Amino acid sequence: MPVVDLKKCDGCGLCVSVCNNSAIVLGNHSISFLKNKECDWCTLCEAVCPTGAIRCPYEIVTAG
Ligand code: SF4
Ligand code: SF4
Numbered sequence: 001m002p003v004v005d006l007k008k009c010d011g012c013g014l015c016v017s018v019c020n021n022s023a024i025v026l027g028n029h030s031i032s033f034l035k036n037k038e039c040d041w042c043t044l045c046e047a048v049c050p051t052g053a054i055r056c057p058y059e060i061v062t063a064g
Contacts, residue, residue, distance in 0.1 A: 002033060002041075003057060004054050005053045009030050009051065011029035014050065015031060
């Protein structure tokens with residue numbers, strides 16, 4: 001799953017709204033990733049986060 005730095009997260013909820021897999025939930029001014037949900041590593045959450053709190057540290061590289 002992506003990694004969230006909760007110190008940077010301001011709870012805006014943008015990442016929750018872009019996740020197509022409902023893998024992110026917004027709690028009390030912070031988010032968490034649901035490990036039982038499919039994350040297809042689209043990195044949308046990382047792209048949309050205005051504070052840079054989410055990182056997708058592994059990239060899927062397709063050969064060829
Ligand atoms: S990488 Fe994509 S699927 Fe995974 S948690 Fe972020 S928005 Fe959801
Ligand atoms: S988009 Fe970033 S700042 Fe907003 S709730 Fe998600 S992790 Fe937190």
